[in-house]
Amino acid sequence: MRNRLKVLRAERGWSQQDLAERLEVSRQSVNAIETGRYDPSLPLAFRIADLFGMAIEEIFQRGE
């Protein structure tokens, strides 16, 4: 899956640590999701979407 997490985070001027704290996950998790090494579970994907005020499919897209 592809995602726009890095761009969305940068637009808000958040570091990976900032985003991790807002999502209550580790910085390593944010890094793994951003770089596409880990696809989050649906509950976490919803938390991410809620945080950015967007729909899941606006953040995560199909593809490698």
Place this chain on the structure above:
Amino acid sequence: MNSQATASRSAWLWGAAFLLGMFGTGFAARWFDLPPVPSMLVMFPPLLLAVPFMRATERAQAASGALSPATRRYNRRGMVWTFSYVLLLAVAVIGAKSLQAQGPLLWVLAVLPALPILYLVWTMARYLIEEQDEYLRMKVVNASLMATGLLLALATVWGFLETFGLVPHVPGWAALPVWAIGLGLGTAINRWRDR
């Protein structure tokens, strides 16, 4: 990034010092044919290195953004079983010899060193239950499956070799150290994949 590398190196160095100390004094005690009590006395100082090793590991986990509250609790519990294992093993070995234990007393003494290991197994289960971070939990689950696979493979092959009289008998308690080595290898493979 730099502080991450420093923290990681420090954890490796403390780990190496701990292992060298434990194995070094252990082999030395064998070499000089020391009785159980002096052997345990010489092995006690390097055992204390487990504390700075755990702290350095925790700093490295924090620096790499992987220190969750559940991991912290798991590390603390690690100190509990490490020290109680050594203490209870000493009680069992010394007690069995000095009391020339037999019957029910020997059963009690013999099972003592297993109790902290059962606690260790419980702490692993607690970690997986308590870990709120799904990515960190998945990595530990991956590593423990690799460890389980390694243990099953080694135990099966060794068992048959033993049945046909090709290799010496290995006691059942060896399962946990083998599994722990597998967990370490699994963690290393995870890290390598993450690069």
